[in-house]
Amino acid sequence: MNLFPELRKSFIASLWFMFLTFPIMVIRVNTIENIVEWRWMNLVFVGIGSFFLSWLWRYLLSRKEMGVNKKTDDQDRTSLVSRLMKNKQLIIPAAALLAIFTIIFPHIFSTYQTSIMITALIYVMLGLGLNIVVGLAGLLDLGYVAFYAVGAYAYGLLNYHFGLGFWTALPVGAALGALFGILLGFPVLRLRGDYLAIVTLGFGEIIRLILENWNEFSFGPSGIANIPRPSFFGMDLSIQWATVYIYYIVIGICCITIVIVGRLQDSRIGRAWIALREDEIACQAMGIDKARTKLNAFALGATWAGMAGVVFAAKTTFINPASFTIWESIIILCIVVLGGMGSVVGVVSGALVLILLPEYLRAFSEYRLLIFGAILIFMMVFRPGGIVSDVRRVYRFESSAMDDKPQEYS
Amino acid sequence: MLKISDVKTYYGNIQALKGINVEIAQGEIITLIGANGAGKTTTLMSVSGIVPPRSGDIFFEGNPITGLKPHEIVELGICQVPEGRHIFPYLTVLENLDMGAFLRKDADGVRQDRDYVFSLFPILANRRHQAGGTLSGGEQQMLAISRALMARPRLLLMDEPSLGLAPLIVRQIFGIIKKINEESRTTIFLVEQNANLALKIAHRGYVMENGRITQTDTAADLLNNEDVRKAYLGV
Ligand SMILES: Nc1ncnc2c1ncn2[C@@H]1O[C@H](COP(=O)(O)OP(=O)(O)OP(=O)(O)O)[C@@H](O)[C@H]1O
Ligand SMILES: [Mg+2]
Numbered sequence: 001m002n003l004f005p006e007l008r009k010s011f012i013a014s015l016w017f018m019f020l021t022f023p024i025m026v027i028r029v030n031t032i033e034n035i036v037e038w039r040w041m042n043l044v045f046v047g048i049g050s051f052f053l054s055w056l057w058r059y060l061l062s063r064k065e066m067g068v069n070k071k072t073d074d075q076d077r078t079s080l081v082s083r084l085m086k087n088k089q090l091i092i093p094a095a096a097l098l099a100i101f102t103i104i105f106p107h108i109f110s111t112y113q114t115s116i117m118i119t120a121l122i123y124v125m126l127g128l129g130l131n132i133v134v135g136l137a138g139l140l141d142l143g144y145v146a147f148y149a150v151g152a153y154a155y156g157l158l159n160y161h162f163g164l165g166f167w168t169a170l171p172v173g174a175a176l177g178a179l180f181g182i183l184l185g186f187p188v189l190r191l192r193g194d195y196l197a198i199v200t201l202g203f204g205e206i207i208r209l210i211l212e213n214w215n216e217f218s219f220g221p222s223g224i225a226n227i228p229r230p231s232f233f234g235m236d237l238s239i240q241w242a243t244v245y246i247y248y249i250v251i252g253i254c255c256i257t258i259v260i261v262g263r264l265q266d267s268r269i270g271r272a273w274i275a276l277r278e279d280e281i282a283c284q285a286m287g288i289d290k291a292r293t294k295l296n297a298f299a300l301g302a303t304w305a306g307m308a309g310v311v312f313a314a315k316t317t318f319i320n321p322a323s324f325t326i327w328e329s330i331i332i333l334c335i336v337v338l339g340g341m342g343s344v345v346g347v348v349s350g351a352l353v354l355i356l357l358p359e360y361l362r363a364f365s366e367y368r369l370l371i372f373g374a375i376l377i378f379m380m381v382f383r384p385g386g387i388v389s390d391v392r393r394v395y396r397f398e399s400s401a402m403d404d405k406p407q408e409y410s
Numbered sequence: 411m412l413k414i415s416d417v418k419t420y421y422g423n424i425q426a427l428k429g430i431n432v433e434i435a436q437g438e439i440i441t442l443i444g445a446n447g448a449g450k451t452t453t454l455m456s457v458s459g460i461v462p463p464r465s466g467d468i469f470f471e472g473n474p475i476t477g478l479k480p481h482e483i484v485e486l487g488i489c490q491v492p493e494g495r496h497i498f499p500y501l502t503v504l505e506n507l508d509m510g511a512f513l514r515k516d517a518d519g520v521r522q523d524r525d526y527v528f529s530l531f532p533i534l535a536n537r538r539h540q541a542g543g544t545l546s547g548g549e550q551q552m553l554a555i556s557r558a559l560m561a562r563p564r565l566l567l568m569d570e571p572s573l574g575l576a577p578l579i580v581r582q583i584f585g586i587i588k589k590i591n592e593e594s595r596t597t598i599f600l601v602e603q604n605a606n607l608a609l610k611i612a613h614r615g616y617v618m619e620n621g622r623i624t625q626t627d628t629a630a631d632l633l634n635n636e637d638v639r640k641a642y643l644g645v
Binding site: 268271272274275278279281282284285286287288289290291 | 458460479480481484485489490491492496497498499500501508509510512513557558561
């Protein structure tokens with residue numbers, strides 16, 4: 001790296017940052033004494049800080065470029081994680097450790113920690129569901145939170161009116177999610193890309209607005225309170241034990257989700273989704289029913305959101321439309337993109353990182369979201385494929401023509 | 411085998427096909443030639459149902475297929491190699507081929523056909539694990555043809571297989587088209603800009619202008635036809 005021009009670029013960047021942050025970092029209007037404070041020291045800090053950060057940024061970028069060049073020379077560009085996943089000797093003890101840790105988690109950590117973990121696991125379900133729609137079928141859905149809301153309100157309302165329990169509401173929520181998925185799917189059958197994104201975005205907002213304004217039906221902004229937690233064979237548990245119980249339920253549902261989504265991916269439906277994502281015309285020319293494939297994707301994706309909604313309602317015992325804003329859809333989309341589109345392991349780690357990180361960043365209080373945003377940007381620049389990129393995208397060049405290896409789907 | 415009768419196809423309110431008639435017999439290679447925008451691609455799209463015709467009838471082996479969904483038409487044994495290849499860019503060569511066999515359930519037959527297309531295009535066998543999008547243009551065209559063959563179609567619709575390829579590769583691909591037709595008795599409906607080569611391997615040809623068929627004859631006669639030579643063969 002040539003030092004002088006690099007330093008000059010960093011210098012310009014830091015000047016630019018000092019200029020940009022000047023109004024908020026330097027000027028402070030004291031409204032009580034009617035004076036303006038000039039905090040010049042802050043300007044110096046910003047200058048020095050951004051100088052080093054920008055230098056570091058470009059240093060890392062150039063290293064990344066060199067790294068990529070180096071890696072194309074050797075043939076395997078599989079990510080570290082997927083290589084580890086292939087190693088049988090490592091994977092069994094690792095999986096066992098992970099399983100033990102998951103099982104004893106609620107007993108070694110506080111209820112608060114367990115509750116955060118439940119939230120993260122709910123997002124794992126949501127992420128895996130959206131991964132079907134966005135990651136596999138390539139349909140950009142920005143209104144995914146609507147199905148989550150449908151599930152939550154299904155439990156809330158059915159319980160309020162008919163006293164339905166958690167275990168009955170769970171399949172009902174899933175079915176309603178699927179139904180709404182198809183409902184959304186029909187009008188958007190011909191759409192793709194940005195148009196689809198806008199329509200789904202609108203759909204999400206419509207559902208939220210209905211919940212907010214249709215007071216007789218959904219109790220409007222005040223929401224539904226006192227939703228029961230799942231009861232344990234008819235017994236009502238204390239909050240502490242109910243949390244542990246929900247934790248195990250969510251773990252169970254997550255495991256089932258992972259297995260089912262994994263199997264779906266390798267099935268004919270999964271292949272049809274991938275074909276649809278890659279090329280719509282070719283997909284039709286191969287004899288794949290485009291309409292049915294799209295509806296499948298929407299319905300199955302929404303099913304998990306419906307279930308996650310039921311679990312969410314049972315966990316918080318209170319729901320209102322504020323929990324189902326566009327921001328949620330975006331977070332779930334971030335989980336899928338950041339984790340690695342189309343990869344189950346990626347989505348799981350994406351959900352854990354994205355949900356747990358802001359919680360543990362609370363120590364940084366007001367800078368929390370700033371740091372969070374910075375980490376997101378860093379991730380996307382340095383690992384554009386996500387934490388665990390789809391193993392499918394492996395590029396392998398074979399010189400020996402006729403050794404027939406079994407095909408890998410992942 | 412295929413009968414297109416008075417088909418009119420529209421894109422919105424633009425009429426692309428103004429009533430065309432084409433007939434193809436079992437085992438033939440038919441070529442459809444014409445200038446850019448004449449409506450050749452639209453003709454194939456109408457047959458495969460991706461752009462359904464607004465009026466007129468299409469019969470395949472005596473049965474009407476107008477109004478069927480594209481996937482139902484593929485099921486009947488009509489497979490299309492779309493213009494501009496449209497291979498699946500992130501899937502490997504093998505996975506692309508598997509997609510071609512999406513509707514088939516006879517695993518043995520699929521494996522046989524895979525070996526068959528590898529024997530037609532040995533280069534694809536070497537690249538079997540390479541992503542489709544990283545193949546060269548010619549290799550992608552070979553892959554698109556192979557993928558369509560994997561469906562074991564009775565009628566193969568090909569849209570400009572020579573598009574953007576070097577003359578040598580074009581000749582090779584046309585040789586293979588002829589071979590496919592002779593070896594597996596696949597009927598081929600070939601749309602081409604390269605009229606000279608297309609007419610050399612085809613049995614009969616149709617000439618298209620502005621959404622209408624203006625001429626039809628045996629390929630040999632079209633090659634010698636004064637008007638056709640002037641308009642499409644550049645002599
Ligand atoms: N999607 C579309 N929307 C609107 N008009 C279209 C569309 N596709 C094709 N057309 C129009 O239909 C007419 C026929 O197009 P078509 O693609 O069939 O031509 P072609 O004979 O295949 O030409 P080329 O040799 O350039 O491929 C053209 O005038 C074209 O502009
Ligand atoms: Mg065309």
